[in-house]
Amino acid sequence: MEFNKHQSIYLQIADFICENVMTEKWPSDEKISSVRELAANMEVNPNTVMRAYSQLQDEGIIYNKRGIGYFVSEGASKKIKDMEKEDFINNELPKIFKKMKMLNIKFSELEELYNKTSNGKTNIS
Amino acid sequence: MEFNKHQSIYLQIADFICENVMTEKWPSDEKISSVRELAANMEVNPNTVMRAYSQLQDEGIIYNKRGIGYFVSEGASKKIKDMEKEDFINNELPKIFKKMKMLNIKFSELEELYNKTSNGKTNIS
Amino acid sequence: MEFNKHQSIYLQIADFICENVMTEKWPSDEKISSVRELAANMEVNPNTVMRAYSQLQDEGIIYNKRGIGYFVSEGASKKIKDMEKEDFINNELPKIFKKMKMLNIKFSELEELYNKTSNGKTNIS
Amino acid sequence: MEFNKHQSIYLQIADFICENVMTEKWPSDEKISSVRELAANMEVNPNTVMRAYSQLQDEGIIYNKRGIGYFVSEGASKKIKDMEKEDFINNELPKIFKKMKMLNIKFSELEELYNKTSNGKTNIS
DNA sequence: GTGGTCTAGACCACC
């Protein structure tokens, strides 16, 4: 895994896990990789993975069975989706729209770009 | 000036300058505040301002006349706009669209939100 | 390490590193001294070393693994050589030749001097 | 006049004057531009020109007649030539040769480059 | 342990 240098690694790992949970690639009550295993895969210090897991546990996304490992919480997928959606609409979108105005990007251009990126992936729908 | 604690001060100063240059509030060849002066205004250490100035000089946004001060470069406004636009389209938008898909937000919803935020500013005036 | 007073210390440190990289005394992906360690060795403030490292990182000569340290970039040796060679041929040589003309030094004299300095090192060994 | 940003302006002005003296474009006992005049031409602070003149006066390259102006000293041309030649041979050349070795530039390449730059300018001689 | 940022204060060369 490659890391963006402008964000801490543990947050990027947490995001990576969230994505897998949200898309239900890792469904509820599934055991996720052990700290050491994931650390080895990602070529990262186990402490760093641990920190990501702790944070997700605090947020209720995953839970821990002592001596066994970490598991995806019931309803975690929906929970993440709701949180992210709220953040997206209330915090991110306003910034995006503001930036578009500053850069003189019209909404119609956005539509064009959206259609371009969608093509080839979402045929027929 | 108030600073966001999640980004370094010198970068926020650089952004602040970029905004003034981009909007041409500070036109080409205009002298900008001296290091010490800006530092005093912002209640910040001169070294911190210096760091912002140095970076902007490296990027060609401002230039220095020795013993006199820093000045806005020719064409800096356009340069910043181009850089930001490129970054927006190539880096930010793909992330946004990806997120929208994950969150099942349709483009039509985006349009709605856009129109909402635009109202009150662009109507009748 | 002793520093020349006509050039800033951080630049001399950067040059020192470049030399070690160029001659491949420090090969690719080798970890270089930590900021504090080098600062202690050179009896210099860590900030000063940091500044040298930052600049070299901007130039792509070294890279950073967070929390671990700085490493020599892939191909840095060749990169430095190319940069220096280009500078030598395009910027330094023209000045040298111009000076020679002004001082009425013929190319044959240069050759003589070159052979003199080479002697003692390349003869018989 | 355009100034190199890596050397102080007053030194570049001094060099400029030396060149004119050395090539005898400005012969002995010729009056040179007044401080103000040169400063205006070069778009530079008069203090900066003054500093260059002072240094050249200290070195005996020019002399001052109070109330009248600065003049080129007797034998200044030869004097400069001798100083520069000595410096060139004893200080600059060794550095140049050292650099050539580091960059694997052979003397024959130097010869080639020399012949290239000389052509077109020194025809027939 | 690592780097990264910031402060306070100093000194210098230069304009």
Next chain:
DNA sequence: GTGGTCTAGACCACA
């Protein structure tokens, strides 16, 4: 007056 560099020492986030 301007910028540029350096020091000493602090604090923080991160691995």
